[in-house]
Amino acid sequence: MAPMGIRLSPLGMAVFCLLGLGVLYHLYSGFLAGRFAFFMLSEPAAGGPEAPRSSAPAGAVDLRELLAVSVLAAVRGGEEVKRVREGNVLNEKAKGKTREGAEEKLTSGDLLSNRKMFYLLKGAFPGVQINSEEHVDAADQETVSWDRSIPEDIKKKIQPKEVPAESVTVWIDPLDATQEYTEDLRQYVTTMVCVAVNGKPVIGVIHKPFSAYTVWAMVDGGSNVKARSSYNEKTPRIIVSRSHAGKVEQVARQTFGNKTVIIPAGGAGYKVLALLDVAEKNQEEADVYIHVTYIKKWDICAGNAVLRALGGHMTTLAGEEISYTGSDGNEGGLIASINMNHKALIEKLPNLEKTSRK
Ligand SMILES: Nc1ncnc2c1ncn2[C@@H]1O[C@H](COP(=O)(O)O)[C@@H](OP(=O)(O)O)[C@H]1O
Ligand SMILES: [Mg+2]
Structure with a gap:
């Protein structure tokens, strides 16, 4: 007699094994499907619970x-x-x-x-x-x-x-x-x-x-803006700061003569707009924007970008480009113009570096 009186026929064994495999397959495939579904769902939300912020690829x-x-x-x-x-x-x-x-x-x-x-x-x-x-x-x-x-x-x-x-x-x-x-x-x-x-x-x-x-x-x-059709290069109207002027008036007169019109105005953004074709009743017009004291990059970066996009220039008084990384200050003053010979304007500025900052 076989132990415990159970006799296993080969056919019974085969059926039993097949059943076991079926159960295993069922369990395991459900698990895999679940994992797959989780992976598919969780992928777009990798940046957090909100919708992706930008359509550009990561980085x-x-x-x-x-x-x-x-x-x-x-x-x-x-x-x-x-x-x-x-x-x-x-x-x-x-x-x-x-x-x-x-x-x-x-x-x-x-x-x-x-x-x-x-x-x-x-x-x-x-x-x-x-x-x-x-x-x-x-x-x-x-x-x-x-x-x-x-x-x-x-x-x-x-x-x-x-x-x-x-x-x-x-x-x-x-x-x-x-x-x-x-x-x-x-x-x-x-x-x-x-x-x-x-x-x-x-x-x-x-x-x-x-x-x-x-x-x-x-x-x-x-x-959404353009340059004006003409600028006065010979006797430009110079727009300058009204509250952080430093010696800018003196510098402007020294450079362009005593007849030069100087427009004191507030805001670096406003002064860049004064160089453009702006259909705005509360906006003065000028030909050149000059600033001689220290100024911060958040004050001038947007105006610099707008001018550059339209073919104009904003540089330090020495004619250097201003780099908008690193420190937040711009030490070299600024001169901005559009549709003018910017280099010639800079060459006219007499030793400003030494005389005008304070
Ligand atoms: N010497 C200076 N030191 C620090 N900030 C200056 C500055 N000269 C001008 N600015 C800043 O540059 C912006 C434009 O100046 P201005 O109107 O005199 O032309 C103003 O920015 P905020 O109003 O954003 O502070 C002003 O404070
Ligand atoms: Mg500012």
Whole structure:
């Protein structure tokens, strides 16, 4: 007798084995299918629970998308700037002094605009370096989402263009002409975004919040603004700072003669717009923009990009290109022109490096 009285026929054994294999197959294939489904579902959400922020592959950013978000950021920041000014509660304070001893002002308009602009850009392009004029309070975060829509005028003029995310530096000026903002000189105020690629300014957005006017341009792409049809090269009208002038008037007269018209104005964004064909009633016109004191890169990057996109120039007073990476200061002053012989203008400036900075 076989042990325990069980007799296994070969046929029974075969059926038993087949059944076992079937059960194993069923269990294992279900597991595999589950794993596969999980893999397929989890792949697009690798960046987190939200939808992907950009259509560009990982590690790359699309400059056309960056332009669209930059325009939106300037507009949304501008809404804050306008709201605070109209509410008349600026909470104005001094955040320090310039090298020349002028008080640097800070208002709720600067801070609220900065918060909107920074979080909108950061949310849309988390992998990109963003340098902003104002401190971003990490305890006061805000989710400002971007719906990924590209405005029609941008779609029409600009093609998608991918660049490595690490080559990009974004510069935000949440409120240019803060001094004039506190004096209620609204026409000078702008919000600005600039995108530099490997230090070169390629996208510039300058937005006037009080007249809802926005200028944008991309180098080798397109723009919604153009240069004027003529400029006075012989006796140019020079636009200069009204609150951080330094010796700029003296320098301008020394260079272009005593008859030269000098236009004092607030805001670096406003002064670049003065060189362009801007259909805006509160905008003066000029032929050259000169600044002789120290200035920060968020103040000038957007204007530099816009001018470059339109064939103009913004350089230091010595004629060097300004690199928009690294430190946030520009030491060499600036001269900006368009449809003029920029080199000849620089050669006319007499030893400015030595005489004009202070
Ligand atoms: N010497 C200086 N030091 C620091 N910032 C300066 C400066 N000269 C000009 N700026 C800044 O550059 C912007 C344009 O200046 P201006 O109106 O005098 O032409 C202003 O930016 P904000 O208003 O964004 O602070 C101003 O503060
Ligand atoms: Mg500024």
